Amino acid sequence: MSTTGIPPRPAPAHPASADPVPARPDAGSYGYDIERVDPRAPGRLGDAGPARRGRRRPWLRWASFGVSFLLLALAAVVVGLYVILPLGIGTSLVAFTAALVPVAMVLAAVWWLDRYTPQPRISLLYAFGWGAIGSVLLTLFFGTFFDAWISPPEETAAIDEFLGAVVQAPVIEEGMKSLGLIGLLIWGRRYISGPLDGVVYAALIAGGFAFTENILYFGSSFHQAQAAGEVDVFWQTFFLRGVLSPFAHVSFTSLCGLGLGIAAERRSLMLYFGLGLGGLSLGMVLHAVWNGSAFLLPVDPEAPLAGFLRYYVSVQVPIFVLLVAIVLFLRLREKRILRRQLSEYGRAGWFSPDEVEMLVSMRGRRRAEAWAVRHGAVARMGMRHLIRSAVALGMERHGVLFGKPTAKTRARERELLEMITADRRLIGALTTPVVRG
Incomplete structure (x- = not known):
């Protein structure tokens, strides 16, 4: 096992001895793995040494999130008072209800992507809150100065509208959204x-x-529909933004997230700048192309949507299909990574082959939770926590293989293995009958 970096699990300690079994001297080919003892005994994985002393305090992370959510709450008040409420209560409710349709599509897609290797819920809430509140407020603030900076001394209304849609919006909006990823x-x-x-x-x-942007657009179009006495303006805006392009902003910003994610996996500071800026720039270009199509496409007065639909089918649909293919590939790639890394731990004695198959399969996970729930809610929570810890263990090890192992990575591996061991004991205690038949 010296080629894998994971030492094999030694034989369990003798029942009469309280001392842990020492790890094999040839274990750990690159000095990363913790010393292995009996995996059934939590707290007996050996002394953590100085690795724990350098770890970040958990309260510091929670305090950071608390301050961030407080600032987002204050920003929400500002956006609500100065942006949403001027539309009027009735118009705001109509626009809010209409905006729920496209955002529900996005949230459903994100849920499907995230459920295989789930992220902490608090960080997911922060991401959505930053997009809906923080990035919008910063866009409104900096967009005014940027628009004044790029505007020529003598400009017409058409030039101002073009620069705002094709230059100012892509640069400022994508930049402010990407700040959430950097956070x-x-x-x-x-x-x-x-x-x-x-x-x-x-x-x-x-x-x-x-x-948030859809609320503003839908509210504005609803006002126009009321003034004209026709609802066609509102339904046309809803069709274009809510039905045809719910994933437009997602496609633009995902390119920056993809670049930063690749850099994070490779643990390369240069890639953070190169791929991060590259993805951000490409997202700005696609955003500018999307907004610029409204100015460059010929408009037929008898069929105003015909030209846009031809452009949409020939340009935007292929781009969206390509991005979907990339995302599906990444999803399958994570499954292969998880199977490979957990199999290494399985050969070291931490998981059985059946457990590895269960952990890499969504159907297997559901069956495991269904089995655990027959023994109570606590058993189900233990099973769910075990699955998440095992998934984090496999993905964490994959990331370490690209970089230099550190005391922090060793402590993180130890922490996850201890949690898995504790969950095993909890589930075993709740599912084993007290009196055997």
């Missing part, structure tokens, strides 16, 4: 540790931004 990277690599993680968080941020 997650600052708080910890465990949030964005691979390409799919970056796409998930970027999609949530973009979905939140589009949700």
Whole structure:
């Protein structure tokens, strides 16, 4: 097993002895793995040494999230008072209800992507909150200065509208949305540790931004419909933004998330700048192309949507299909990674072959939770926590193989193995009959 870096599990300690069994001297070919003892005995994995002393305090991370959510709440009040409420209560309710349709599509897609290697819920809430509140407020603030900076001394209304849609909106909006991804990277690599993680968080941020933006667009079109006495303006806006393009912002921002995720997996500072800026720039270009189509496409007065639909089918649909193919590939890639890494731990004695198959299969996980729930809610929570810890263990090890093992990575592996061991004992205690037949 010296080629894998995971030492084999030694024989369990003698029942009469309280001392842990020492690890084999040839274990751990690159000095990463912790010393192995009996996996059935939590707390007997050996002394953690100085690795724990350098770990970040858990309360510091929670305090950071608390301050962030407080700032987002204040920003929500500002956006509500100065942006949403001026539309009027009735118009705001209509626009809010209409905006729920496209955001529900985005959230359903993100849920499907994230359920295989689920992320912490608090970080997912932060991502959506940043997109819906923080990035919108910063866009409104900095967009005004940027628009004044790029505007020529003598400009017409057409030039101002074109520069605002094709230059100002892509640069400022994509930049402000990407700040949320940078915040997650600052708080910890465990949030964005691979390409799919970056796409998930970027999609949530973009979905939140589009949700607030759609409220503004739907509210404005509803006002126009009321003034004209016709509902065609509102339904046309709803069809274009809510039905045809619910994933437009998601496609733009996901490119930056994809680049940052690849860099996080490779643990390369240069890739953070190169791929991050590259993905951000490409997202800005696609955003500009999307907005610019309204100015460049010929408009037929008798069929105003015909030209846009031809452009949509020939340009935007292939781009969206390509991005979907990339996301599906990343999903299958994570399954292969998880199977490979957990199989290594299985050969070291931490998992049986059946357990590995269960952990890499969504159907297997559901069956395991269904079996556990027959023994109570606590057993189900233990099974769910065991599955999540095992998934985190496999993905964490995959990331370490690309970089240099550190005391922090060793402590993280130890922490996950201890949690898995404790969950095993909890589930075993709740599912084993007290009196055998």
